[in-house]
Amino acid sequence: MASIINxxxxxxxxxxxxxxxxxxxxxxxxxxxxxxxxxxxxSKFFNAFLWLFYDQVLDSDxxxxxxxxxxxxxxxxxxxxxxxxxxxxxQTGIKIEYSTGRYKYQITKSFTATRISEKITDFDSWQITxxxxxxxxTDHILPKYKPVYDxxxxxxxxxxxxxxxxxxxSFFQGEEVDKMIDFSKKSSIEDAVRTxxxxxxxxxxxxxxxxxxxxxxxxxxxxxxxxxDHNDRLETALETKKELQEELTQETEKLSEFNALYEAAExxxxxxxxxxxxxxxxxxxDDKVSYKNRLLKQVKEDxxxxxxxxNNRFFDGNFSWISFGxxxxxxxxxxxxxxxxxxxxxxxxxxxxxxxxxxxxxxxPSDSPDAVTLQQMIDSEHCYVCNRPAKKGTEEHNYxxxxxxxxxxxxxxxxxxxxxxxxxxxxxxxxxxxxxxxFDAIPTSVLRTREKELELxxxxxxxxxxxxxxxxxxxxxxxxxxxxxxTDNASTIINQYKxxxxxxxxxxxxxxxxxxxxxxxxxxIVNTEKEITNLRPKDIPEGYTVNYxxxxxxxxxxxxxxxxxxxxxxxxxxxxxxxxxxxxxKYNDIKGGVLRFEKSPSGGISLDYIDDAGNEVSxxxxxxxxxxxxxxxxxxISANTSQYxxxxxxxxxxxxxxxxxxxxxxxxxxxxxxxxxxxxxxxYDKDSEDKLTDLGQDLMKNDFIKTFYLNEVDEELSQIERTxxxxxxx
Amino acid sequence: xxxxxxxxxxxxxxxxTEKYSIKKNELDSLTTSPPYHKKIVExxxxxxxxxxxxxxxxxxxxxxxxIHNI
Amino acid sequence: MNSxxxxxxxxxxxxxxxxxxxxxxxxxxxxxxRSSEYSxxxxxxxxxxxxxxxxxxxxxxxxxxxxxxxSDFLEIGKWKRDSSLVDFLLMxxxxxxxxxxxxxxxxxxxxxxxxxxxxxDVITLIEEYANGGLEYLENLHKKGELENSHYxxxxxxxxx
Numbered sequence: 001m002a003s004i005i006n007x008x009x010x011x012x013x014x015x016x017x018x019x020x021x022x023x024x025x026x027x028x029x030x031x032x033x034x035x036x037x038x039x040x041x042x043s044k045f046f047n048a049f050l051w052l053f054y055d056q057v058l059d060s061d062x063x064x065x066x067x068x069x070x071x072x073x074x075x076x077x078x079x080x081x082x083x084x085x086x087x088x089x090x091q092t093g094i095k096i097e098y099s100t101g102r103y104k105y106q107i108t109k110s111f112t113a114t115r116i117s118e119k120i121t122d123f124d125s126w127q128i129t130x131x132x133x134x135x136x137x138t139d140h141i142l143p144k145y146k147p148v149y150d151x152x153x154x155x156x157x158x159x160x161x162x163x164x165x166x167x168x169x170s171f172f173q174g175e176e177v178d179k180m181i182d183f184s185k186k187s188s189i190e191d192a193v194r195t196x197x198x199x200x201x202x203x204x205x206x207x208x209x210x211x212x213x214x215x216x217x218x219x220x221x222x223x224x225x226x227x228x229d230h231n232d233r234l235e236t237a238l239e240t241k242k243e244l245q246e247e248l249t250q251e252t253e254k255l256s257e258f259n260a261l262y263e264a265a266e267x268x269x270x271x272x273x274x275x276x277x278x279x280x281x282x283x284x285x286d287d288k289v290s291y292k293n294r295l296l297k298q299v300k301e302d303x304x305x306x307x308x309x310x311n312n313r314f315f316d317g318n319f320s321w322i323s324f325g326x327x328x329x330x331x332x333x334x335x336x337x338x339x340x341x342x343x344x345x346x347x348x349x350x351x352x353x354x355x356x357x358x359x360x361x362x363x364x365p366s367d368s369p370d371a372v373t374l375q376q377m378i379d380s381e382h383c384y385v386c387n388r389p390a391k392k393g394t395e396e397h398n399y400x401x402x403x404x405x406x407x408x409x410x411x412x413x414x415x416x417x418x419x420x421x422x423x424x425x426x427x428x429x430x431x432x433x434x435x436x437x438x439f440d441a442i443p444t445s446v447l448r449t450r451e452k453e454l455e456l457x458x459x460x461x462x463x464x465x466x467x468x469x470x471x472x473x474x475x476x477x478x479x480x481x482x483x484x485x486x487t488d489n490a491s492t493i494i495n496q497y498k499x500x501x502x503x504x505x506x507x508x509x510x511x512x513x514x515x516x517x518x519x520x521x522x523x524x525i526v527n528t529e530k531e532i533t534n535l536r537p538k539d540i541p542e543g544y545t546v547n548y549x550x551x552x553x554x555x556x557x558x559x560x561x562x563x564x565x566x567x568x569x570x571x572x573x574x575x576x577x578x579x580x581x582x583x584x585x586k587y588n589d590i591k592g593g594v595l596r597f598e599k600s601p602s603g604g605i606s607l608d609y610i611d612d613a614g615n616e617v618s619x620x621x622x623x624x625x626x627x628x629x630x631x632x633x634x635x636x637i638s639a640n641t642s643q644y645x646x647x648x649x650x651x652x653x654x655x656x657x658x659x660x661x662x663x664x665x666x667x668x669x670x671x672x673x674x675x676x677x678x679x680x681x682x683x684y685d686k687d688s689e690d691k692l693t694d695l696g697q698d699l700m701k702n703d704f705i706k707t708f709y710l711n712e713v714d715e716e717l718s719q720i721e722r723t724x725x726x727x728x729x730x
Numbered sequence: 731x732x733x734x735x736x737x738x739x740x741x742x743x744x745x746x747t748e749k750y751s752i753k754k755n756e757l758d759s760l761t762t763s764p765p766y767h768k769k770i771v772e773x774x775x776x777x778x779x780x781x782x783x784x785x786x787x788x789x790x791x792x793x794x795x796x797i798h799n800i
Numbered sequence: 801m802n803s804x805x806x807x808x809x810x811x812x813x814x815x816x817x818x819x820x821x822x823x824x825x826x827x828x829x830x831x832x833x834r835s836s837e838y839s840x841x842x843x844x845x846x847x848x849x850x851x852x853x854x855x856x857x858x859x860x861x862x863x864x865x866x867x868x869x870x871s872d873f874l875e876i877g878k879w880k881r882d883s884s885l886v887d888f889l890l891m892x893x894x895x896x897x898x899x900x901x902x903x904x905x906x907x908x909x910x911x912x913x914x915x916x917x918x919x920x921d922v923i924t925l926i927e928e929y930a931n932g933g934l935e936y937l938e939n940l941h942k943k944g945e946l947e948n949s950h951y952x953x954x955x956x957x958x959x960x
Contacts, residue, residue, distance in 0.1 A: 198732055198736065201732070201736055201781070202736065202739075202740075205736065205740070205781060207787070208777050208781060208787045208790055209777065211787040211791070212787065212791050212794060215788075215791050219800065310839070310950050310954075311839065311840070311841050311842075311846070311953055311954075312842070313954075314846070314849075314850060314953070314957075315849070315880055321954060321957070322849065322850070322885070322888070322889075323888065324957060324958060325857055325957070325960070326853075326892055329856075329891070329892045329895045330891065330892075330895075332895045333891045333894070336894075336904060337904075340904045343905045344905065344908070417909060418801075418908060418909050418910065418911070419801045419802065419908045419909070419910065419915060420802055420803060420908065421803055421907055421908050422803065423802075424803035424806050424807055425894070427803070427807075427887070428888075428890050428891050429891065431883055431884050432884055432887040432891050434884050435884060435888035436888070443958075446951075446958075453950070541799075541800060543795075543798035543799045543800035544800055546769060547794065547795070547800060550769060550770050550773050551773070551794075553745070553746055553750075553770070554740070554770070554774060554777075556743070557741070557743035557746050560743055561736075561739045561740040561742070561743065564739065565739065
């Protein structure tokens with residue numbers, strides 16, 4: 001007998017403005033899809049059920065659940081609020097119809113708000129009264145709703161929709177799947193098993209039996225003491241047993257302490273596991289980033305100092321840019337200095353002649369040339385006197401040289417100028433040498449400078465973009481819950497992770513030793529008990545011994561039975577989970593592999609994916625991880641030995657799944673849930689003609705899908721006017 | 731019935747079946763209602779039944795003592 | 801006066817610039833401080849040399865305002881550690897004989913006070929060509945035509 005939701009209607013509920021009839025979703029058995037973008041009513045859908053079951057709604061601002069009464073003003077549709085004048089009232093509510101095989105029910109929950117002052121959004125501006133919950137009932141043959149008055153029956157009807165203990169597995173929002181099924185937490189699987197089995201009964205019985213065994217032993221010992229055949233050895237044995245039992249209690253306590261430590265460390269490790277993998281990657285990238293940073297800094301420095309140095313090339317003799325355009329000036333200078341020297345020479349010669357006329361004229365033959373002419377003749381390699389060539393190396397030339405070089409009698413080199421500036425000008429030319437030969441080279445030099453600058457800039461840009469890419473890679477590796485990007489963070493996580501593994505190992509070895517020791521003690525106790533039995537007086541009424549023995553036997557048997565029931569259920573869950581998993585991944589390329597529930601020393605269960613070769617597969621995609629968990633959730637529902645008769649209301653993050661998963665998902669869900677209502681946003685494409693993505697269009701055509709709704713919000717309208725319009729496509 | 735299921739599960743323990751000579755077909759037909767063919771079956775049935783009736787441990791023990799005539 | 805003395809007298813002089821040029825000097829020379837949107841020279845004398853050579857290229861000589869409106873700075877001899885630059889500049893300067901109205905050979909026969917006058921004329925020439933160059937730069941600056949690039953100065957120099 002399945003419960004099937006027939007319809008959900010909203011009145012002035014968040015974005016849904018208007019009467020119940022205006023916002024009504026009709027659903028059928030099978031898969032129903034409601035496409036809604038964020039803000040277009042997706043989470044509001046859930047809120048309706050939160051209200052129905054728990055009288056709460058989820059505050060989308062802080063993601064916390066709030067009581068309907070306290071939060072009422074925000075629940076009322078903005079548009080409706082706006083239309084309500086002071087003194088008037090507005091009603092907000094939800095209405096759900098569902099059927100079982102026999103009956104159909106209608107549940108209405110609402111509240112009335114009276115406006116008492118101006119500010120619409122102020123909680124104080126409204127007076128809220130919660131209306132009585134209305135529950136109506138009809139049979140299918142003659143449908144006419146009749147109200148249900150009995151409070152207990154009303155509650156029963158609500159519970160019938162989705163069984164309270166199974167609500168968490170059939171009614172959830174996407175991210176919650178992750179939270180719900182965290183198998184590293186021992187309690188998570190225990191809760192599931194508890195829901196599915198009568199294990200609590202076994203626990204009750206185990207407690208009772210333990211109590212009885214204690215009492216039986218006490219009674220037996222009392223009897224033993226009261227008989228006349230009391231003896232010392234028995235006394236000693238009883239004492240020994242008592243001591244051993246105390247020791248056992250202590251060791252058992254220690255064991256549970258270490259189990260707790262192990263669990264805590266394991267929990268931490270699991271929490272960090274994802275982060276650890278990320279942290280290692282991040283650390284690697286961090287190292288790369290800091291290396292690149294250093295390089296970049298170096299190159300930047302080089303580049304900057306290069307740029308700064310460009311203008312130095314004006315004044316640096318190696319480049320001599322300042323000389324550009326002054327070639328003519330310099331040639332001018334060279335001419336001038338030649339003229340200058342020539343004139344000086346002439347001056348000097350004249351002075352010499354004037355000073356030493358005799359020198360000049362007596363030594364040479366009367367028609368000998370004067371010194372200047374002599375020099376000219378030597379230079380031009382021609383004798384003007386005889387008008388004959390006197391080439392260098394010839395006898396004639398040598399004779400001229402001899403004449404010129406004849407010793408002067410008077411070698412007083414009197415200064416022939418007041419200020420001898422020959423050196424001044426000459427040295428200028430000599431010293432300025434680096435600047436005098438670069439004129440032609442300057443344009444090339446400038447070009448080369450530009451090229452070098454470009455080169456450096458390119459290197460800089462390349463490094464920069466490499467660095468950027470590294471940084472963005474690093475950013476993509478999210479470390480959940482840690483907003484900071486510091487390298488310390490990555491190292492901390494790595495250390496924490498390693499620390500928790502160490503603690504697990506330590507605890508594990510202690511646990512082993514304790515278990516051994518406990519086993520030892522138990523054996524000793526058993527032996528002591530045998531001794532005691534032998535030593536007991538034979539004339540104790542049988543009832544006492546039988547009582548004692550039976551209760552003792554039952555203690556162990558009950559505990560073991562409980563274990564078996566637990567293990568059987570886990571095994572059953574494993575089988576179901578694998579079945580569901582296979583149908584979920586039917587269209588994916590994943591080869592072989594099974595889900596394995598591994599029991600940890602502390603009694604927790606870890607969910608592993610083992611491939612064909614028996615190796616653990618980890619690090620798979622997000623969609624894959626979700627699928628694993630969905631498989632387990634579904635197994636919890638289907639392993640429920642009675643057929644699961646409740647609808648699934650789920651928020652499916654299809655984009656995280658991927659196309660192949662989606663197909664598998666929509667086919668596998670109906671295997672477990674007679675009815676499912678899936679809310680998605682990933683099928684919405686506002687730019688496409690029918691507002692659906694490709695996947696959305698595919699699903700529309702799929703026979704599995706029975707109804708298909710599209711929620712839309714007109715974003716052009718103002719906040720107040722913005723309401724959700726629903727459109728039924730199928 | 732759940733009670734029977736629990737009874738059988740606990741008594742299916744190998745040590746018990748051996749010690750108290752409970753045969754397989756016997757085990758499969760055990761119920762928590764009388765008549766009881768073995769003491770241990772009676773004791774456990776009482777515990778299971780009275781637990782469902784919300785009797786506490788000491789009250790259950792009193793009943794058991796009567797069974798054992800002590 | 802001999803060559804050494806002549807040179808020494810010359811290079812110990814400190815050329816002057818108009819105070820009104822100070823903003824421009826600060827914009828285009830940084831003396832080690834970083835703070836301009838334009839390419840910069842380092843010390844002021846670099847800018848000064850540049851301006852003077854630009855002035856000489858463009859043949860723009862601009863007299864300075866009265867002395868009290870001017871300031872001096874580093875002596876010529878101390879411009880750049882090695883003297884090849886200064887000697888080169890002097891080569892160019894002494895080529896402007898028309899400007900200087902001197903004949904090199906005549907220099908050698910002048911009296912000391914005359915020579916000193918020549919020296920002072922040379923300095924004036926330097927100052928006025930520099931002023932002309934600075935005026936040119938300032939006009940470009942005012943018109944916003946100074947390019948904000950590291951090649952500002954060389955580009956300008958090449959087109960002058």
